[in-house]
Amino acid sequence: MRRLFFYILPLWIWIGIAPASWAYELVMVEREGCQYCIRWKNEIGPIYPKTAAGEFAPLRMIDLDETRKNPAPYKFPVVYTPTFILMDNGVEISRIEGYASQDFFWGLWEMTLERETDFKAPIK
16 A cells, blocks of 8 residues: 555646646747748757746747637737747737847747746846
8 A cells, every 4th residue: 555655646746736837838830931930940949948938838839820720729810920829728828920030039038938927037
């Protein structure tokens, strides 16, 4: 019986913690041939998962057509690519349209996360 407790306890803890830690995600809406999407993928894509923001809101990329097939989770239609959508349990809470540069993206993204969630950007 005691051995069973030690196997079940971690499962209870994981079930209680996991949904909260995976609630947020960054959905990047892209389309084939989008030069700004390609720039983002080259400049930010490789490092995003290694950052505090990337751990807090993991990245999921979808095609623009997918948003038209299933518009329900979005506040309004996605028109521009790339569009970066902060999702909370599958529902849009904020978005950034376009990509200009690394500094622009990180500044807006961290500000968005801090405004909309309990995320705190690391001090640089």
